[in-house]
Amino acid sequence: MSPDLVTAAVLGTDRREPPMPPSGPVAEFALESPARDAAGALVQTVAITAALDRAASGPLPPTPLLVPADRDPRPLCPVAAGVLLRRILTEWPELEREWLHLVERSGHRLSPDLVPPLLARHRSDPSQRATVCALAGPVADWLCDHVPALGPSRSRASRSSATVPLPNELAAVVDAGVEQLLAVIAEGIAARRYTVASGAVVEHLVAHVPPDRLGQLAIGLEELAVELPGHALVHRLVDLVDIRSMMHRLLGSAPTIPLEENP
Amino acid sequence: MPVDAGTSDASEGRGGSRWATEQVLALAPRRVASARPLAVAASWTATGCDERAVWGRCICGRSEPYVVMADHAPPAGAFASRCTCPSRVAPCKHVIALMLLWAQGDVAAAPPPDPVRRWIDTRSESPAAVTVDTRGDRGDTIGATYGDAAGDTAPGTHADAARTAPPLEPTVSDERRRRLEAGLTDLERWIDDRVRVGLGDPSISRHATWDDLAARLVDAQAGGLANRVRRISGHVGVGADWHVHVLAELGVLHLLARAGRRLPALSSPWRDGVAAAIGLTVRRADVAAQVPETATWAAMGRSDTVEDRIVVRRTWLRSLATQPPAASAGDDGGWAVLLSFAAHGQALESSVGVGTVVTADLHRYPGTVALRALMGAVHEIHSDRCLTADVVPVSTSIAAARAEVGGMLALEPWLERVPMCIRAAPTLLDGSWVLTDHSGALALADDRHLPTLLAASEGRAVVLTVEWTPVGVAPLTVHLADRVLDLGDIDAGTSMAVGALR
Numbered sequence: 025m026s027p028d029l030v031t032a033a034v035l036g037t038d039r040r041e042p043p044m045p046p047s048g049p050v051a052e053f054a055l056e057s058p059a060r061d062a063a064g065a066l067v068q069t070v071a072i073t074a075a076l077d078r079a080a081s082g083p084l085p086p087t088p089l090l091v092p093a094d095r096d097p098r099p100l101c102p103v104a105a106g107v108l109l110r111r112i113l114t115e116w117p118e119l120e121r122e123w124l125h126l127v128e129r130s131g132h133r134l135s136p137d138l139v140p141p142l143l144a145r146h147r148s149d150p151s152q153r154a155t156v157c158a159l160a161g162p163v164a165d166w167l168c169d170h171v172p173a174l175g176p177s178r179s180r181a182s183r184s185s186a187t188v189p190l191p192n193e194l195a196a197v198v199d200a201g202v203e204q205l206l207a208v209i210a211e212g213i214a215a216r217r218y219t220v221a222s223g224a225v226v227e228h229l230v231a232h233v234p235p236d237r238l239g240q241l242a243i244g245l246e247e248l249a250v251e252l253p254g255h256a257l258v259h260r261l262v263d264l265v266d267i268r269s270m271m272h273r274l275l276g277s278a279p280t281i282p283l284e285e286n287p
Numbered sequence: 288m289p290v291d292a293g294t295s296d297a298s299e300g301r302g303g304s305r306w307a308t309e310q311v312l313a314l315a316p317r318r319v320a321s322a323r324p325l326a327v328a329a330s331w332t333a334t335g336c337d338e339r340a341v342w343g344r345c346i347c348g349r350s351e352p353y354v355v356m357a358d359h360a361p362p363a364g365a366f367a368s369r370c371t372c373p374s375r376v377a378p379c380k381h382v383i384a385l386m387l388l389w390a391q392g393d394v395a396a397a398p399p400p401d402p403v404r405r406w407i408d409t410r411s412e413s414p415a416a417v418t419v420d421t422r423g424d425r426g427d428t429i430g431a432t433y434g435d436a437a438g439d440t441a442p443g444t445h446a447d448a449a450r451t452a453p454p455l456e457p458t459v460s461d462e463r464r465r466r467l468e469a470g471l472t473d474l475e476r477w478i479d480d481r482v483r484v485g486l487g488d489p490s491i492s493r494h495a496t497w498d499d500l501a502a503r504l505v506d507a508q509a510g511g512l513a514n515r516v517r518r519i520s521g522h523v524g525v526g527a528d529w530h531v532h533v534l535a536e537l538g539v540l541h542l543l544a545r546a547g548r549r550l551p552a553l554s555s556p557w558r559d560g561v562a563a564a565i566g567l568t569v570r571r572a573d574v575a576a577q578v579p580e581t582a583t584w585a586a587m588g589r590s591d592t593v594e595d596r597i598v599v600r601r602t603w604l605r606s607l608a609t610q611p612p613a614a615s616a617g618d619d620g621g622w623a624v625l626l627s628f629a630a631h632g633q634a635l636e637s638s639v640g641v642g643t644v645v646t647a648d649l650h651r652y653p654g655t656v657a658l659r660a661l662m663g664a665v666h667e668i669h670s671d672r673c674l675t676a677d678v679v680p681v682s683t684s685i686a687a688a689r690a691e692v693g694g695m696l697a698l699e700p701w702l703e704r705v706p707m708c709i710r711a712a713p714t715l716l717d718g719s720w721v722l723t724d725h726s727g728a729l730a731l732a733d734d735r736h737l738p739t740l741l742a743a744s745e746g747r748a749v750v751l752t753v754e755w756t757p758v759g760v761a762p763l764t765v766h767l768a769d770r771v772l773d774l775g776d777i778d779a780g781t782s783m784a785v786g787a788l789r
Contacts, residue, residue, distance in 0.1 A: 025531055025534065025535060029534075030530055030531055030534060033482050033530070033534045034486045034487045034530050035485045035487060036482065036483055036484045036485025036486075036487070036488065037482055037483050038483050038485070039485065061479070062483075063479040063480070063482045064479050066482050067478055067479055067482050067537065067538065067541050068541070070482075070534055070537065070538035071538035071539065071541045071542045071545075072538075073535075073538065074534075074536075074538040074539055074700070075538075075539070075542060075696075075700035078693070078696045078700055078757065079693045079694075079696040079697035079700060080693055080697070081693075082686060082689060082690075082727060083685050083689045083726065083727025083728055083729050084721060084727055084728040084729065084730065085727060085728065086723055086725055086726065086727055087714050087715075087721055087723040087728045089714050089723070089746060089747075090712075090713075090714050090715065091746065092745050092746030092747050093745040093746055095745075100767075100769065100770070135770065136739060136742035136743040136765075136767075136772065137739055137742070137743070137772050139738075139739075139742040140739055140742055160742075162745075163742055163745050166741075166745065166746065167738065167741055167742055170741055171737065171738050171741065174738060
């Protein structure tokens with residue numbers, strides 16, 4: 025679209041005569057079907073020009089490539105693990121750290137669709153950001169160079185780093201067997217000490233049960249769910265163990281992060 | 288939510304040719320949300336339908352139910368309805384709910400009760416009754432042609448279908464044609480007036496300037512043009528070059544108005560293409576009756592857009608039997624598009640997800656460029672196949688892909704989205720992001736998915752399915768060596784890996 029044509033259209037043909045149509049098909053068409061006035065002539069020229077531009081214009085000239093990111097030989101993490109991470113970020117953010125830990129242990133790197141959201145999520149959390157950058161590989165820094173919005177933020181970390189204080193009865197079973205843990209949970213639920221509203225401590229504890237005990241814990245919680253049908257906290261715990269088990273199946277087992285290391 | 292995928296054998300019969308859900312939604316998009324809760328069998332009694340009408344009593348918590356009836360196949364072509372509720376808009380939510388119930392197959396065929404029969408008889412005797420009954424609502428009837436309004440595509444006569452089936456033509460009554468011509472003349476005059484006073488005039492940025500025109504086009508039953516006008520209004524004031532883009536779009540509108548006024552004089556495929564762009568619809572059942580194109584189809588990508596509170600999903604399919612074509616005018620390159628619709632916030636149909644490979648029948652809509660289609664019988668779902676970079680049919684170069692798109696645009700310059708599959712790298716040109724290869728570069732329409740695109744490419748060439756639009760290309764899918772990244776899902780809100788090799 026010629027600048028003269030656009031200028032006439034912006035100012036209006038009442039104030040600016042439209043330019044003569046360029047020679048070629050546009051001019052030929054104007055000759056074949058003359059417009060009734062200046063505005064009609066301009067619209068006609070615009071219409072034919074737009075149609076020609078869209079159908080016949082080629083691409084822009086080839087453009088030099090960016091300096092690419094260094095290659096990372098590690099395989100991408102499985103697609104299913106990425107899907108699981110999205111669920112974790114929505115429903116069980118406490119498990120994100122364990123997910124990242126498992127990816128690291130399994131020797132994978134992050135799938136490209138996960139890199140931007142994780143970098144954006146941890147802009148102001150230097151510790152988690154370092155983990156994400158390490159798992160993303162060289163593409164993380166390269167990406168931040170080109171998309172500054174994904175770079176680190178100087179604002180204070182928005183997430184609380186306070187640890188969840190464990191009640192005494194739970195603290196006593198941190199290193200105990202699954203049976204004891206289940207018994208304490210069942211007793212707490214029966215006594216209405218643990219509900220969905222106050223169950224964060226139990227969830228926190230279950231989120232850190234060693235992976236080799238997850239199977240046994242899942243069975244115990246399923247039995248508890250049968251005994252207490254519709255109990256929301258039990259169902260949440262079943263879901264939590266289920267997600268952790270799936271995570272370990274997909275990314276291989278790794279030692280659980282000890283409670284005291286977890287923010 | 289029913290979509291273009293799937294034919295409806297069960298929809299035929301004594302109950303008449305059942306509408307698709309999206310046709311019902313398009314009747315009154317603004318009332319879909321209130322109608323949905325009523326579109327359940329529990330809210331209705333005494334329902335029934337025949338080849339002409341659908342009727343029922345809506346309980347909706349009142350002691351006295353509302354009596355609702357709709358003429359879904361009027362000879363004059365205009366949908367009409369009647370409801371005893373006090374609402375002054377038509378069709379009301381009860382009518383929409385009943386139509387949805389019927390479209391879902393939850394209304395059984397039955398002989399019409401006397402009031403319905405009398406009403407239908409009256410309508411048949413007096414076509415003028417149409418306007419009285421419908422209580423036409425300007426704002427909502429715009430959706431009546433949403434399939435075309437999405438801007439999407441140009442429906443086309445498929446070669447096989449054209450050989451063996453009668454041509455698909457929108458039926459246009461004389462009255463409708465008169466209204467349409469008046470509307471198109473009004474549109475031409477409006478465009479001339481805008482150019483006469485200039486795009487710099489403050490009136491151009493007023494919502495009413497555009498909305499009034501769109502409403503008049505709806506009245507003229509040119510819903511496709513009305514939606515296009517609303518889309519253009521969304522570009523006013525956006526970006527430094529908005530004048531250029533809006534001017535070009537007004538030029539394309541002018542072309543469509545001129546072509547629309549000459550509709551009866553145009554030959555078949557041209558007429559079909561123009562009619563679809565204007566908003567004249569072809570019955571879904573007629574399309575499904577055409578001889579299908581059976582092939583192995585790959586869901587290459589999808590793009591979701593929101594228009595007037597309706598989410599439109601385009602799922603781009605490509606025949607895997609098709610080799611990357613040499614550019615030639617009118618060659619669709621093995622591409623087809625399925626459209627689906629949902630009220631904003633409701634779930635979109637996703638049976639043919641990105642990365643899916645199916646052997647299926649496809650029925651194409653008429654037109655010059657045959658892109659829009661319905662999916663018929665699915666013969667096989669190839670769950671073991673993944674649309675990775677080594678599998679998808681990629682154009683030989685950006686220049687070749689652009690020429691292929693140009694061939695389609697030469698036939699239908701009003702196309703707003705055309706797919707292509709290219710191998711290209713993202714890079715910067717004068718501060719703007721482009722996709723480039725050895726033959727040329729294409730500007731990106733926006734930066735929405737840039738971070739994922741960059742992360743996937745790492746600065747190198749990757750295989751991409753993109754949509755050409757007048758303002759640049761929009762990446763829809765990144766095909767990597769072992770997975771597919773879907774960028775176009777509006778529900779996900781972000782990109783997502785959707786498939787991988789086992």
